[in-house]
Amino acid sequence: MFKAVIVDDEEDIRYLIRYLVEKSKHKVEIVGEANDALSGIALCKKLKPQILFADIRMPGMEGLEMIGQINQSLPDIQSIIISGYSYFSYAQEALYRGVAAYLLKPLEEELLEEALKKVHRILNIKQKERQYQKRMDIELKKLQNCFENPMDMGRQKEPVQRALEYIKENYCRDITLEEVAGIVFMHPTYFSTLFKKEMGQSFVVYTNGLRMKKAGRLLCEGGLRAVEVSDMLGFRDVSYFNRVFKKYFGKSPLEYKEEEKQKK
Template sequence: MYKVLIVEDEDIIRKGLVYKVDWLKYNCMVVERAVDGVDGLEKIRRLQPDIVMTDIRMPFKDGIQMLEESKPEYDYEAIIISGYSEFEYAKQAISLGVNEYLLKPIDFAELHEAIMQITAKIEEKRRLKSYEQSFHDLNVYHELLDIQHYLYRDNKTKYVMHMLEYIKNNFHKKISLQDVSDHYQVSTVYLNAKFKEETNYTFNDFLNRYRIIKAVELLRKGDMLIYEVADYVGFQDYKYFSQVFKKYTGTSPTQFLEK
């Protein structure tokens, strides 16, 4: 549902724009009305609408000023309505990225066409944004996968090789660097320093990243619920799992599944 804000100082026109348009037909809803540019600017900042329909000539602050002060920051789409004598304002509107410009008296057939064009543009922008986000997530995922390369590199000391194998074989358990330290009778400080030197990661960071790689693989298969995946990859606390997952992938497990 697209949020619409109507900014118009003439009461009769403002009401006409609200009640003479079947907004739901275009998946839109008028969330608020403003009586001038100052009022409109405040409501844009508070409501962050998807579409702003505004008159140009208004008291206190005109429509162009309102657009200049808000559009770059809130990135909404705008429809401008004005009289013939204000047509020069169209040039300024175009520079602000406004392509829908209607003259008074309003032709509602033209308005309906403008709304269709605007909603299609918004939908395309959202689709591209979703694609870009998915592409970003994919890059993050491949960045995580790069960690696995360390498991098969040969230029590692004996201890680091053992630590990587330990993570690979025991990531689903409750493990720590202290466990490795106890097993090899070598201090945790030395082990962590060697691990960081050869992998660029601390032991715990690598462990968590590897667990998230495995979690992503399981979520993609779709055979397990999120809390089951969390438990399987070594997180007993689901909330903590969600925090770590978001830290490394940029999205929550639920949002990952939705995408």
């Protein structure tokens, strides 16, 4: 659930916003209210809400100036302006300051729902990005320690082991280094280096090796053509499949198939 603060000098508007937000299907908790901009700034610094409902015209300081100051300490906060002024210049400046929505009084429930839906989506994305970045920072720190302390290498095998499990489950399609690096929360460059150091071969060579072993079995035991095997193993075209196959086995799929027939 996301926290929200309301800053508006009209008590009935604050009441209406609270009522509609609490009634909404979007999970938002109103944690505080203020009736002027300076109090609103202090309240946001104290409570650190993710959402701010604000009027654009208030005694002492305008809402947009207040939002600008709050953004300095809470850069990810999502602001929803609720104003009695429909001037284009206000809406334009609100957009410039990164305001998520500009709603007019009298406040319409449907438009508030749309605004809440939008800020929920933005906040969820930001939350996932922070979690991903945090995990990546942890993995990068582990890898950095690994290079600084080679004796600790044995302790760093967990990401590669997780990657190997994922590769073995998905190698029959065109998986990429970037995809697998994301699964273990590592930067592709660092993951590539760590993988090669532990496995003695690159990600591409290892993955294609699994695919070629499977291809050999499918050609001989399944009685399939190269184009069918290529498609089953997720190769982008059969010519590329043939090149990889020949590099791995030293012969074309047809030559390999014929030789295996003669052995039986």
